[in-house]
Every structure is written in C-alpha cells, then in structure tokens.
Amino acid sequence: MAQMTDLLTVAAALSGLNVVLLLALLAVWGRNYLTFRTPLTLGLIGFAVVLLVENLVALFFFFDMGMLYAGSTLAQSTVLAMRALQFVALVFLTVVTMR
Template sequence: MALMTPTLTIASALSGLNIVLLAALGAVWWRNYRQFGTPLTLGLVAFAVVLVVENVVAIGFFFSSGMLYAADPTAQVAVLAMRALQFVALAFLTYVTIR
C-alpha cells in the first residue's frame, strides 16, 4: 500500500463524509418511499445507493497503490475538488431534505 498524500487523505475524508450524508438522505427517502410509494422517491433512493457505491470505490482507489493519479499532483487536486464539490452539493441537499 502506498502512502497517501495530504491531498488524497482529505479527498478520502470527504468521501467518507459524503457516505454519511448519503446514508441520512437515503434513510429519509426510503421512509418516504415506504409511506408514499412514488417512483420519484424510489429514484432518489437509487441515486443515494449509486453515489454510496461510487464513494466506496473511490476510497478503495485512494488506499490502493495502483491509482492512476497517484503520482500526479494536478490529478490529485482535481480529485479533491470533485470530492469537495460533491460534499457541498450533498450538504445542501441534506439540509433542505432534513429541514
């Protein structure tokens, strides 16, 4: 296992936070689906599940030594920026959903 750079460590932490937010959203949306049974809420549950899987896979790549972007600082910053943007989007979505 290769040592992670600080950039990838932060990206990994953001992926973990994204999973937490998606779990909260998924729980609310699943409860709503069970109550109302609408296809839209089922679609939101599927959306949450797919993004959880994507974040779990990303964390796996962050910890693996075979990362495509492991040695490229520019790629690492881009990965961090994408994780941060996803976190901001999920934070807003979680706020308005829970509220």
C-alpha cells in the same frame, strides 16, 4: 502501496463524509418511500445508491491503490476538487431533505 498525500487524505475524508450524508439521505428517502410509494422518491433512492457505491469504490482506491494518483499533483488536486464539490452538493441536498 504508495503513501497517500495530504491532498488524497482530505479527498478520502470527504468521500467518507459523503458516505455518511448519503446514508442519512437513504434513511429519510427509504422511510418516505414506504409511506408514499412515489416514483420520485424511488428515483432519489436510486440516485443515492449509485453515489454511495461510487464513494465506496473511491475509498477503496484511495486506501488500497493510492498509487493511481501518486505521480500527478494535478490529478490529486482534481480528485480533491471533485470530492469537495460532491460534498457541497450533498450538504445542500441533506439540509433541504432534513427540513
């Protein structure tokens, strides 16, 4: 297994934070769905589940198959940028949801 670079380490940490935010959102949206039973809330739950699975798969690839990105600094930077953008989006969504 290739050693993870600093860029991939930060990207993996952001994926981990994304998982935490998504679990918090799922808890709130799940409770809201049980109370209100609206299709919108069910859609938000589906959205969170898909992103949660995506982030868990990404973590698997970071730790188990880091060699996929090992040869290209551009690929590593892009992966980090995408993880960071997703994190920022989830922070906004979490802040709005928790209010």
